[in-house]
Amino acid sequence: MVNKSRRTPFRPPQGAKAKTRPAAFERYGDDEALDRAVNGNRLPQEKPANKAPAPGGRRGRTSVEQQGEPERLHKVLAQSGIGSRREMEEMIVAGRISVNGLPAHVGQLVGPSDRIKVNGKLVHAKFSFSSRLPRVIMYHKPEGEIVSRDDPEKRASVFDALPRINGGRWVAVGRLDFNTSGLLLFTSSGELANRLMHPRYQLVREYAARVLGDLSEEKIEQLREGVELEDGPAHFETIEDGGGQGANHWYRVTLSEGRNREVRRMFEAVGATVSRLIRVRYGPFLLPPYLKRGKTKELEEAEVQALMKSFGVGSGGEEKGRARAARPAGEVDGNRAPRPGRAPRDGKVVDGNRAPAPRKARPPRRGSAAGGEADGNKRAEGGARTGGKPAAGGRPAGGGRRGRGRAPKPE
Incomplete structure (x- = not known):
């Protein structure tokens, strides 16, 4: 029997007039210290108004149906939400994926008419799916849920609370512990999930x-x-x-x-x-104050496009170069600043471009093999080997095989 007299931060007393509270308090009751710790100095954000559903499609989203062209098998499976590209390649090598009844091989091209099976189960990899934008959602994970589909203890899973997705499945961007709550990202694109988790981007x-x-x-x-x-x-x-x-x-x-x-x-x-x-x-995603625990918010098309452009991913989720992620307009910068005291060195990548290392002048060759440093493995500034064993055939030191006196290539 429920004790109706029991008060909680989320249940006002009977007969009491409901107070108007900022949206941020909808999640945590009247715990102002918690609200300040979670939201900082940000003003409460109002929940955006619901938009009318797009004709013939999902609410607020449109799809572009195009005839699919042959693509790499591991890329098609990753874009279908089966897993990341690396995981798909490993499954192909392990013989767990077949195409038209035959074992698949890495780099294989597949088309819309091919029958693809993963672990013996048919995958509906519609190639029109690769031409539309992937889906990205933010989920406010409560405590007591595990970020896994298979749990021997049969605990509640975050995937049970996510909306259904046709033609693929949700890929989690990272994890949160069982007893940790807060922002968790999901996407239908394995490639985009890989980018958001990759250490190269160092998202905060x-x-x-x-x-x-x-x-x-x-x-x-x-x-x-x-x-x-x-x-x-x-x-x-x-x-x-x-x-x-x-x-x-x-x-x-x-x-x-x-x-x-x-x-x-x-x-x-x-x-x-x-x-x-x-x-x-x-990274650039903030937990919306209005998003209650156990609820999701899907990104709009413009937000997904800006995100994919920022992380160098094409409209179908494919890689578009190795450009470093730049923050979308109006978003919080999620990239870590350079470590103090460390300036870029010659030949290192700066802002995505490789700076060539200037070659230093080669010192004049000596006519005798004698002299030089005690360590025969050390090189002069120009890269020529000095000292060491005398040169054979009367040749000057450092005039051995072609290329030995070259300056080192940029890293």
Whole structure:
């Protein structure tokens, strides 16, 4: 029997007039410290008005039906949401994918008339699907859900709460622990998911962490400088005081990687315990204040197009060069700034372009093999070998095989 007299932050007392509260409080009741830790100084955002459904299509989205052309098998499967391209190549090598009843091979071209099976099950890989934009959704994951389709303990899965998708399946962009809540991204494009997770882009993850007790300035500085974990050193790029009352204190932290339970383990390394953890940002994506736990918000076409252009992915999810992700207009910059004290060196990639290393003048060759440095493996500035064994046939030192005196190529 339900006790109707019991009050919770989400249930006003009977007979009480409902108060008008900002949208941010819809999720966390009247816990102002939590709201400030999660939303910072951002103003409450109103939920966007529902748009009329597009004629003959889903709400707010249009599709472009085109005749599919032969494409790489692993790319077609990745765009159908079966998995990433690398996973598809591994499954092809393992013999788990067949085309028209025959084992598939890496690099195989397939067309709309081919019958593709994965683990013996037919995949409806419509090639018109590759010509339309993939779907991207933001999900407010509650605590108590696992980011997996197969769980021996039969716990609740985030995939049970996602909308159905035709002709593919959702691919999770990273993971959140069972006891961690907050922003989680899903897309129907395996290639786009790979880009959003790739360490090359170093997308910032921002969390609101409730810690038992206050941290001293020494411990906060230690978390900024770095702590040693079992799988290597780790550090917060930023850590800000989020306030709080009593024994619990909120902090907003950012980092550019997503190792297993990394935030919790970092606080444990300085003797602190995290009692609650909420992810509020992933790269350019912010957790909308109006998005309740267990609910999703799908990106509009213009947002998806800007995202794919930013990460160098074509309209079908295929790779378009190795351009570094630039933030979409109006979005939060999710790329980590260069480390202090490290300037770009000659020959390194700067802003996506490889700068050629200038060749230094070659010193004049000596007529005798004698002299030079004690270490015969060291080279002069121009790259010519000096010292070492005398040259055969009366040739001057450094005049051996062609190319030995060349300057090193840029990295």
